[in-house]
Amino acid sequence: MxxxxxxxxxxxxxxxxxxxxxxxxxxxxxxxxxxxxxxxxxxxxxxxxxxxxxxxxxxxxxxxxxxxxxxxxxxNVSKSLFMAPYLIDRIQHELAFSQVFERRNNNFDKLLVCLIHGDKQQSQDMFLERLKVNFLPKKFNHSKMTTYHVRFPETLQNFHSQLKYNLANTIVGEERNELTKEINHTLAESPVPVIISTYMYCEHWLKFAGKAINSFLHFWENRLVISPNQHLFVFLFIITNNRQNRRMLDKFRCLFSSSEDSRLDKQLNKLSEGDFSEFNNFYGVVLPKLEGITEQEATEWVDVVVRKHFPNNLAFVKDTKSEIQAIFNQYQSKDKPKRIPLDELARKLSAILVDYAVISNDYTARRELA
CATH class of the missing domain: 1.20.58 (Methane Monooxygenase Hydroxylase; Chain G, domain 1)
Known part of the structure; x- marks a missing residue:
């Protein structure tokens, strides 16, 4: 600092x-x-x-x-301060989601399934929080969302039964897999949009030999009936290991190669290019891969987000840019341009905002962040 x-x-x-x-x-x-x-x-x-x-x-x-x-x-302002760094360079992802969202608005009897992928240091959970806090409320004029997190099945055998069992346990509160009507009723009765999130990790990809994603999509194709004007969104987060820190088997490295020909990238590209054409009961979208943040993107964040909240504190804006430059100079990476995982960068940027809000006497700026 x-x-x-x-x-x-x-x-x-x-x-x-x-x-x-x-x-x-x-x-x-x-x-x-x-x-x-x-x-x-x-x-x-x-x-x-x-x-x-x-x-x-x-x-x-x-x-x-x-x-x-x-x-x-x-x-009183910590949540806003904490969220601000996660507004860096995810515009293209919001745009991709917005396009399929507008298509879905013309046909309310279909749910929307969104696939989000990236390594575990790219803050997938905070991207979902960003959609809940910044994006979806503007679309629905709702400040609240109902959110359920459903555990991913552990085996490919009886995959659909396991997922429905987990869904029933989370939504209905009963650990039985024959509760389809109760699940549908609970979701349909929600007065606000409903978000269901699921996390698929590297272990699932290995265990299911690359069949995990299709099994998940086919479950949502066949298992639920969407009521008219019901707003239901399903997010599957596909979380891989950070390639700089990976120490895994050769087979694992092959499956999660960073090359464009990796099996995971191929499958997601095929789904995206085919516009999920094999599925009739939901709209689907594969968002661009979540990657680390460049120095240029972080600097642009200062101009857009920090300057907005601290319009009368140009010295702070300038100093924040200097801090970002120092962070990237110290970061060791072979990538060109350097990319810092969002998790790591956001912690540093949050500390900068919090420190300034606490130490400075500019209480107006602190209220603006609230």
Whole structure:
């Protein structure tokens, strides 16, 4: 962190260390004073030192109190501060989703199935949160969504029965796989749009020999009846390992090669190019692969998002760009241009925003972020 917005956590830590040191000094001074039978006999220099240390202690305790109070007050804006870095360069993904969303609006008796893929450091969960908070409410004039997370089946055998069992357990609250009517009723009765999310990991791809995605899609093709004007969205997150940190078997590396000819990319490209033509009961979309963020994309985020919230703090905007440049200079990567996983970059950018909001006296800016 630069001196412009030092970490408030580090500042709290520093003040507490200073308080401990002052208290230690005061204990030594008081012990020395106790050697004198009468207080009047205590040297003036020692008394002066005692008063100075006591005054310093009071001042430090007041500083600590203000920081802790500000830290608690920050809870009102923490979600917005936390979300802001995840607004970096996902516009093309929202555009792809928006296009199939508009198509689906002409035929409300079909659900929408969205496939999102990328390695586990690209914040797939926060992309879904972004759709829930920023995108879908604008489309429906609803500020709330009903969200269910359904576990992915563990084996290919009886795949549909397992998925329906997991669906019933999550939505109806009963662990039985014959509850299709109850599931349909619960979803149809929802007064707000419903989102169902499922995570498919590398292990599922290996275990199902590449058949996991088709099995999932065929379940939604055959298993639910959508009521008129019902807004149901299904998200399948396909999460692979980060290739820079991968230490897996040769077979695994083959299946999840970063080349364009990998089996996963081929299957998703085929679905996307065919526009899910083999499925009649839902609209489908494969979003562009979630990748790391470049320095240019992060800098553009400053101009669009940070400048919007801090229009009168150009020094902060400039300093944030310098921080981003330093982050990318320090990041080790063979990619050209460098790409930092969104998880890692967002943590750093969140810290920058939080530190500035807490340390600065610009409470107007903090309210704007809320």
């Amino acid at each position: 630069s001196d412009y917005f030092p970490s408030y956590r580090e500042k709290i830590k520093s003040i507490r260390q200073q308080i401990a040191e002052v208290r230690k000094n005061l204990n030594l001074i008081n012990e020395e004073i106790s050697w004198y039978p009468e207080y009047q006999e205590v040297p003036l220099a020692l008394k002066k030192n005692q008063r100075e240390q006591e005054k310093k202690l009071v001042n430090l305790l007041e500083q600590l109190g203000r920081l802790l109070e500000t830290q608690a007050d920050l809870s």
